[in-house]
Amino acid sequence: MKQALMMMALASAVVAGSVSVAEAQNRVTVRAMLGGGNEVPGVSAGAHGEALVTVDRAAGTIDYEVNIYGLPTGVVASHIHSGTAGVNGPVVINFPIAAVGQSGSFQIKGSARASEMVMRPEAGIRSFDDIAFAIASGAAYVNVHTQANPGGEIRGQLCPTTAAANTFNGVALCTTPARGQ
Ligand SMILES: [Cu+2]
Numbered sequence: 001m002k003q004a005l006m007m008m009a010l011a012s013a014v015v016a017g018s019v020s021v022a023e024a025q026n027r028v029t030v031r032a033m034l035g036g037g038n039e040v041p042g043v044s045a046g047a048h049g050e051a052l053v054t055v056d057r058a059a060g061t062i063d064y065e066v067n068i069y070g071l072p073t074g075v076v077a078s079h080i081h082s083g084t085a086g087v088n089g090p091v092v093i094n095f096p097i098a099a100v101g102q103s104g105s106f107q108i109k110g111s112a113r114a115s116e117m118v119m120r121p122e123a124g125i126r127s128f129d130d131i132a133f134a135i136a137s138g139a140a141y142v143n144v145h146t147q148a149n150p151g152g153e154i155r156g157q158l159c160p161t162t163a164a165a166n167t168f169n170g171v172a173l174c175t176t177p178a179r180g181q
Contacts, residue, residue, distance in 0.1 A: 025167050026058040028136040031176050032156030034068070034144065039155045040088050047071045047154050051142040053080070055132045057168070062093060062117075062135065066108040066142060073148040074101035078108055082123045082131070084139050084173055085157045090120045092131050092140065101147070136166045138173035 034049035036042060049068040056063070066078060075097055083089025093112050114128040125131055134140040138159045146153040163172035 023058075027054060027056045028132075028160065028166055028168055029054040030135060030138075030158045030160050030165075032142050032158045033176065034066070034142060034154040034156035036149075036154055038085070038141075038157065039143075039149075039152045040086060043149050043153050045072050045146075045148065045153055047144075049142075049144065049154050049156065051156055051158065053135055053142070053158055055135050055168075057129065057132055060114055060128060061111050062131070063111045064093075064095065064109065064142075066095070066144070067105075068108070068144060068154070069105045071103045071105070071144070071146060071153065073146045073153075074103045075106075075144060075146055076100060076150060077145040079143055079145075080131075080135065080140050080158070081143055082120055082125050082134055082140055085141070089141075090118070090123055090125075092118050092120060092125055092134075094118070103146075133168055133171075136160060136168045137171040138175070 030053050032051040036044050047070045051066045054063045078095040079091040080093040081089045082092050095108050117131055119125055135158050141155055141157045143152040143155045157174050159174040159176040160166040160172050163170050166172055
């Protein structure tokens with residue numbers, strides 16, 4: 001009896017383990033530190049920010065939270081663009097801006113589904129998964145456009161913490177320290 005209970009406990013632990021592995025393979029969270037120096041060409045206006053983006057392939061969603069600090073002029077748009085560090089690329093996700101023209105410190109937060117994303121075949125972006133893999137591997141960036149710098153005032157490359165943190169395919173074109181490191 002005792003042995004049977006142990007076997008049951010072991011079996012449920014194995015099931016629980018396989019569920020969490022499946023979830024990990026479907027979900028990747030990446031961060032970006034946003035600054036004017038990351039723009040191409042660079043901008044020195046003093047604002048900065050941080051973005052947290054979670055790609056969930058099972059749910060078909062990309063959740064984003066962008067904290068912006070000390071923006072001197074009003075925001076006009078913010079996006080995720082396809083492109084590696086140092087390269088400008090096309091918009092793939094347009095963040096709805098609740099208060100266009102807002103300056104200072106504020107947050108942009110939301111969730112996008114595939115139907116709200118922009119496919120860019122010319123940049124190799126033809127599907128939700130193409131966007132998911134670009135974000136998870138460091139081939140996408142967050143950009144904040146303002147009245148003073150409509151081409152982009154602060155930018156941050158979305159990077160996994162390590163190559164292993166990109167559980168989609170293990171590719172990391174850049175890495176960024178986890179919070180607290
Ligand atoms: Cu943009």
